[in-house]
Amino acid sequence: MTEWMQELIVLVEAEFHSKRIVGSLATVETDGTPRSRMVIVRSFNPSDNTLWITTDSRSDKMSQLEARPFAELVFWLLNERQQFRLRGPVEMVRDGSARQELWNGLNDSSRAMFFWPMPGAVRVPGSEFAKAVAPGPAPQEFVLLVLKPQIVEALELNESPHRRRRWSEADGWRMELLNP
Numbered sequence: 001m002t003e004w005m006q007e008l009i010v011l012v013e014a015e016f017h018s019k020r021i022v023g024s025l026a027t028v029e030t031d032g033t034p035r036s037r038m039v040i041v042r043s044f045n046p047s048d049n050t051l052w053i054t055t056d057s058r059s060d061k062m063s064q065l066e067a068r069p070f071a072e073l074v075f076w077l078l079n080e081r082q083q084f085r086l087r088g089p090v091e092m093v094r095d096g097s098a099r100q101e102l103w104n105g106l107n108d109s110s111r112a113m114f115f116w117p118m119p120g121a122v123r124v125p126g127s128e129f130a131k132a133v134a135p136g137p138a139p140q141e142f143v144l145l146v147l148k149p150q151i152v153e154a155l156e157l158n159e160s161p162h163r164r165r166r167w168s169e170a171d172g173w174r175m176e177l178l179n180p
Contacts, residue, residue: 001046003175004152004167008075008084009044015077023075025053027064035064041073042102049169051086053145054102057094059119062143065090073147081157088150088169092143099144100137108132114141155180 012021026036043052051073055061065071072087093099103111111133117124150170156163162180167173 002049002167002173004084004154004173005044005046005049007154009046011077011080011082011084012044012075015079021075023073025061026072026074027061027070028068029060029064030067035060037061039073042105049149051147051149052098052102053147054106055143055145056114056119057141057143062092065092065145071145071147073149083155083157085153085155086147086149086151088148091146091148093146094140094143099142102144103138103142104135108134111135114139153178 012018015021021041022038023041024036025039026034029035039053039055041051041053044050045052053073069090069092070088071090072085074086075084077083109132112130115130115133117127117129150168152167154163154165164178164180165175166178167175
């Protein structure tokens with residue numbers, strides 16, 4: 001496990017008492033403008049330094065990632081006064097056991113959202129929104145996004161001057177200090 005992954009997992013568990021965390025995922029719109037949205041990281045995989053996020057295949061972020069399969073994920077750990085930024089390629093997983101396992105691990109109301117009308121479309125009066133869906137085969141709309149960071153930065157605001165560090169896969173995950 002890399003130093004940054006170990007540190008991030010410890011901080012997330014201390015902050016949220018869980019390995020699930022909400023972060024801001026930034027992508028690039030097809031017209032080149034930035035887009036950011038809050039996502040839930042469902043799993044940290046220390047064996048390959050990946051973070052797993054689930055999404056609806058019909059969402060805008062999918063077309064953005066299909067055009068440019070890179071993203072940055074930012075976490076703000078309020079109690080710890082730290083920010084983590086992770087940047088790298090994103091793989092879109094549409095089948096397999098890991099995807100199915102995550103699907104089965106969602107609660108019934110989270111699974112139901114994948115059966116709702118198309119995300120971001122104009123709402124039609126009388127549209128039906130399922131409240132619960134039991135475990136079963138994952139629908140095609142359910143996609144696992146796997147972020148494999150190539151660059152990770154951490155900014156700690158507890159010291160003055162602030163402490164900013166960067167790890168890069170290209171440098172063998174060697175940490176270097178940066179000016180804040």
